[in-house]
Amino acid sequence: MSDMFSMSLLEARDALAKGDASSAELTAAHVKAAEDAQGALNCFTVIDPDHALSMAKASDARRAKGEAGVLEGVPLVIKDLFAVKGVETTASSNILKGFKPEYESSVTQNLWNEGAVMVAKSSMDEFAMGSSNETAATGPVVNPWRAKGSTEKLVPGGSSGGSVAALSAGIGYGATGTDTGGSIRQPAAFTGLVGVKPTYGRCSRWGVVAFASSLDHPGAFGKTVRDSALLTQTMSGHDPKDSTSYPGAVPDMLGACDKPVKGLRIGVPREYRMDGMPGEIDTLWSKGVDWLKAQGCEIVDISLPMTKYALPAYYIIAPAEASSNLARYDGMRYGLRVDGEDLIDTYEKTRAAGFGTEVQRRILIGTYVLSAGYYDAYYVKALKVRRRIYEDFQAAFEKVDAILTPTTPSAAFGIGSKSKADPIEMYLNDIFTVTANIAGIPAISVPAGLDGQGLPLGLQVITPALDEETMFSVAAAIEDAAGFTAKPERWW
Amino acid sequence: MSVSEDDVRRIARLARIAEPKDRVAKLTGELNGILAWVEMLNEVDVDGVEPMTTPVSTPLPLRDDTVTDGEIREKVLKNAPKAEEGFFVVPKSVE
Numbered sequence: 001m002s003d004m005f006s007m008s009l010l011e012a013r014d015a016l017a018k019g020d021a022s023s024a025e026l027t028a029a030h031v032k033a034a035e036d037a038q039g040a041l042n043c044f045t046v047i048d049p050d051h052a053l054s055m056a057k058a059s060d061a062r063r064a065k066g067e068a069g070v071l072e073g074v075p076l077v078i079k080d081l082f083a084v085k086g087v088e089t090t091a092s093s094n095i096l097k098g099f100k101p102e103y104e105s106s107v108t109q110n111l112w113n114e115g116a117v118m119v120a121k122s123s124m125d126e127f128a129m130g131s132s133n134e135t136a137a138t139g140p141v142v143n144p145w146r147a148k149g150s151t152e153k154l155v156p157g158g159s160s161g162g163s164v165a166a167l168s169a170g171i172g173y174g175a176t177g178t179d180t181g182g183s184i185r186q187p188a189a190f191t192g193l194v195g196v197k198p199t200y201g202r203c204s205r206w207g208v209v210a211f212a213s214s215l216d217h218p219g220a221f222g223k224t225v226r227d228s229a230l231l232t233q234t235m236s237g238h239d240p241k242d243s244t245s246y247p248g249a250v251p252d253m254l255g256a257c258d259k260p261v262k263g264l265r266i267g268v269p270r271e272y273r274m275d276g277m278p279g280e281i282d283t284l285w286s287k288g289v290d291w292l293k294a295q296g297c298e299i300v301d302i303s304l305p306m307t308k309y310a311l312p313a314y315y316i317i318a319p320a321e322a323s324s325n326l327a328r329y330d331g332m333r334y335g336l337r338v339d340g341e342d343l344i345d346t347y348e349k350t351r352a353a354g355f356g357t358e359v360q361r362r363i364l365i366g367t368y369v370l371s372a373g374y375y376d377a378y379y380v381k382a383l384k385v386r387r388r389i390y391e392d393f394q395a396a397f398e399k400v401d402a403i404l405t406p407t408t409p410s411a412a413f414g415i416g417s418k419s420k421a422d423p424i425e426m427y428l429n430d431i432f433t434v435t436a437n438i439a440g441i442p443a444i445s446v447p448a449g450l451d452g453q454g455l456p457l458g459l460q461v462i463t464p465a466l467d468e469e470t471m472f473s474v475a476a477a478i479e480d481a482a483g484f485t486a487k488p489e490r491w492w
Numbered sequence: 493m494s495v496s497e498d499d500v501r502r503i504a505r506l507a508r509i510a511e512p513k514d515r516v517a518k519l520t521g522e523l524n525g526i527l528a529w530v531e532m533l534n535e536v537d538v539d540g541v542e543p544m545t546t547p548v549s550t551p552l553p554l555r556d557d558t559v560t561d562g563e564i565r566e567k568v569l570k571n572a573p574k575a576e577e578g579f580f581v582v583p584k585s586v587e
Contacts, residue, residue, distance in 0.1 A: 364504060422525060423526065
């Protein structure tokens, strides 16, 4: 068995199958690593060694009986947005402090059904609202990556920042995330990991704390494309408890990673070349194009003229849905209650104390754009623009099989460097990722290189709805060509 | 369109968030910044375009109108800030 913490998920699975290690051994080591890293990285909301070890021992017992699932015994990190029965689930918000669900999210249930083990729950931006994991009630998460020769603390990206900080530090063999505007792909790009947002409806939203229901996509992180493919296909599947869950069969995503990309048409959208974007990102994008060309893809210049309107439309639609979804936090049935003079006063005091400033800001925007007199001008308008963006992709996919773009307009930035500025500056981080949420189509970020400071950068592959297979084929082709093996130098 | 500090207080009231007294001015500025930025959407021609509420094209599934879950009062109340004798305890809301 190679080093326990540098193995991929597929390697760990093989080691478990061969009996080179038990799940109890692997899990105990990962829990210890989580405890050791927590002080420096602050990436977990819950580390419960007893819970983790009892899952691992149950897994070893199942294996001994010959009942191993496809992820049997593999330790994973679970984003704090997923309800895990009996384990505190807070969405990194004070308003849910102490909340222990009496039920299990469908996605995590799918993972446990195949034998996976939870190492810990990971921190995130509060209610998944953020791109830097600085809005968590438990404070900022620190990226294991640092610029060459610097000790400045960088953000891991967000909102799924805890998951990527953990996995890039070698803790767990995979992690879950959720992506409403880029919250899986942007943090994956910032930490040299693969991040998958499948088609809307592929992974059930049941038991996932809601942010913006028509944009929320559960998905997966892996150290490799194949790891992420196996995780995503295990998390996927029809769920009668989510009315928007896709009822069709789940494709063989892992198998698709071995499919040659020769003859595929790859679209390069000119609108993703932004003013002020670092030259290194443009260069990496061109490299990606060359890699795919060398493997027999046909490169097609395409236009997605609605691209620049995706983010403003998102910042109407997502807050509108959030203001409605978060109305449930009223201090009556679960979560925090701050007693006031009467019912309304109790609601108001509870929500003012329980929600952080970014969440409050978004609830206020959402409330405003849905209020009488503004509903048509903002909300309905944004929904119409949403369809125009969707139609852009539909037209593009008449000509190409997949679209290649950079994942982010920059590498990881310093903690505090954007959060103190104008909120829009932070929002612009999702400029290349948000379009796939608006359209509900699958997209993946693949680590493709390092910038001049030694920080990872990612390339994004977008495919038509339900065509995760082509997405994984192209992603694996990029991974093979990029040969990205860099790891953060251990300092934590 | 822009909002005033009074508008922000009104919106906070609608959202049932206690007036953020020390932040009203700052929030007003931030909200106006965001509202000015989304004005960009007015450049898009949306004549005759149907609003898109979901990326799912299939109709919502229906099921038989029968009880499929229940008898879990203990579980429902488990996380309540206040519960007594099998009920949620809430502030008086009817005079």
